[in-house]
Amino acid sequence: MSYLDITDERNFILQIQRMLRDISYLNYDDASQGITGVYDTATRHSVTAFQRDMGLSPTGKVDTETWEILNSVHSNTVNDVSVPRAVHIFPRYSSYEILPDSKNSIIYVLQHMLNEISANDESGGIVEMTGIYDKATQDAIYAFKRRNLLDDTNVIDVTTLNRLFDEYEIIISSSK
DSSP: OOGGGOSOHHHHHHHHHHHHHHTTSSOOSSTTSSOOSSOOHHHHHHHHHHHHHTTSOOOSSOOHHHHHHHHHHHHHHHHHHOOOOOOOOSOOSTTOOBOTTOBSHHHHHHHHHHHHHHHHHTOSOOOOOOSBOOHHHHHHHHHHHHHTTOOSSSOBOHHHHHHHHHHHHHHHHHTO
């Protein structure tokens, strides 16, 4: 989108916010936070900081020169160092649980994570990717919980999920 061809101000602001986030001027860990399409105080401060760093007049407004440099820096950053942002697929409430015999796409992800953890620490066998919280997956969860001193049920609660995420993150981070 060219600065001079703005026909939808909200989408233009959304694009500015995304680019600022991608090049670390808006530090939102959650992709849904802060990317509002509203030119708020955080956006204005981020634009001002960007302008200052680029040797532009720090007005906090995206003029043609700011837009062109922002677009260029963003393109270079995305091509050079960008990594995929996290996507939250799990519900975001504290009482979330997965019960035995549940079937959904989230369980595929959990089974993959359990397999990666198991392969890394040689703690058990590979769980078949079924998308069902079946007996084999329950056994793997039970073993995981035992190793991590968690409760001895086969319910996957938020505490179990967070510990699983932490262990998986360590494995993924060290394999780079």
